[in-house]
Amino acid sequence: MAKFRNLLAAAIAAAGLGLAPVPVEAAETPAPPEHTWQFEGVFGTFDRATVQRGLQVFNTVCSACHGMKYVHFRNLKDIGYNKDQVEAIAAQYTVTDGPNDQGEMYQRPAEPTDAFPFPYKNKEAAKNANNGAVPPDLSVITNARPGGPEYVRAVLLGYEKAPEDANLSPGQYWNKYYPSHKISMPQMLVQGVVDYQDGTKATPKQMAHDVTAFLHWASNPHMEERKRLGLKVILFLIVLTAMLYAVQRKIWADVEK
Numbered sequence: 001m002a003k004f005r006n007l008l009a010a011a012i013a014a015a016g017l018g019l020a021p022v023p024v025e026a027a028e029t030p031a032p033p034e035h036t037w038q039f040e041g042v043f044g045t046f047d048r049a050t051v052q053r054g055l056q057v058f059n060t061v062c063s064a065c066h067g068m069k070y071v072h073f074r075n076l077k078d079i080g081y082n083k084d085q086v087e088a089i090a091a092q093y094t095v096t097d098g099p100n101d102q103g104e105m106y107q108r109p110a111e112p113t114d115a116f117p118f119p120y121k122n123k124e125a126a127k128n129a130n131n132g133a134v135p136p137d138l139s140v141i142t143n144a145r146p147g148g149p150e151y152v153r154a155v156l157l158g159y160e161k162a163p164e165d166a167n168l169s170p171g172q173y174w175n176k177y178y179p180s181h182k183i184s185m186p187q188m189l190v191q192g193v194v195d196y197q198d199g200t201k202a203t204p205k206q207m208a209h210d211v212t213a214f215l216h217w218a219s220n221p222h223m224e225e226r227k228r229l230g231l232k233v234i235l236f237l238i239v240l241t242a243m244l245y246a247v248q249r250k251i252w253a254d255v256e257k
């Protein structure tokens with residue numbers, strides 16, 4: 001209804017003033033606020049302490065509903081964990097394996113070669129538990145959404161009191177940055193939900209920053225390698241240009257005289 005009213009208002013304004021109507025979606029969902037990340041820029045890297053805290057948030061909070069089917073526990077050694085630590089983190093998760101000799105599927109603790117499992121038996125069970133919405137796989141979420149990490153961080157912090165005419169169904173929450181505003185994920189990052197191992201104060205903003213940085217690593221595990229290679233290529237091109245210039249000067253030195 002609100003959408004229709006806005007559309008009508010925009011159409012009237014456009015007819016009256018000869019202006020193009022404002023796109024309704026853009027007008028309704030504000031752009032996520034700018035945020036500074038350590039991984040930005042040519043020299044940006046994933047700060048190990050940040051992404052490790054982000055993993056702690058994911059393990060403690062997000063993994064109750066979300067999986068990451070393209071992120072394997074063994075990949076965690078890229079963010080500073082050794083073999084034993086990777087095994088210990090994997091063992092906190094349960095995966096379904098099989099069939100065994102009797103043809104039955106069975107549950108076992110996850111191993112480094114497993115991916116972060118989807119915690120529900122199937123999509124229907126997930127829907128049933130989440131007001132009809134399936135918690136999406138978060139493997140590439142910061143690449144998959146327009147607005148990237150800024151958007152993910154904004155949604156995690158964007159819970160507000162719903163307007164009077166919002167008509168939320170039970171199990172829906174009002175989120176300033178979610179496209180329809182009505183999201184079936186409750187506000188998860190509240191004070192006290194995580195107790196950081198490294199002593200950092202786990203405010204909602206800190207947790208949102210850390211877990212989003214972790215998810216951005218998950219989406220772009222080769223970013224650091226790519227940037228390093230890019231820099232090497234540029235350095236090589238500079239050296240090559242200098243050498244070619246020197247050679248050119250030498251070759252033409254006599255001719256110019």
Ligand code: HEC
Pocket residue numbers: 057058061062063064065066130133134135136141145152155156182183184185186188189211
């Ligand atoms: C209680 C279950 C639950 C938990 C815990 C949970 N989520 Fe969600 N999440 C959902 C559901 C359900 C949706 C789909 C919402 C919808 O479609 O309305 C969702 C959607 C999302 C989205 C996608 C938004 C979009 O644009 O589609 C992101 C990103 C997300 N969750 C991140 C997280 C992170 C990060 C955490 C941990 C801090 C987390 N979630 C914890 C249930 C959960």
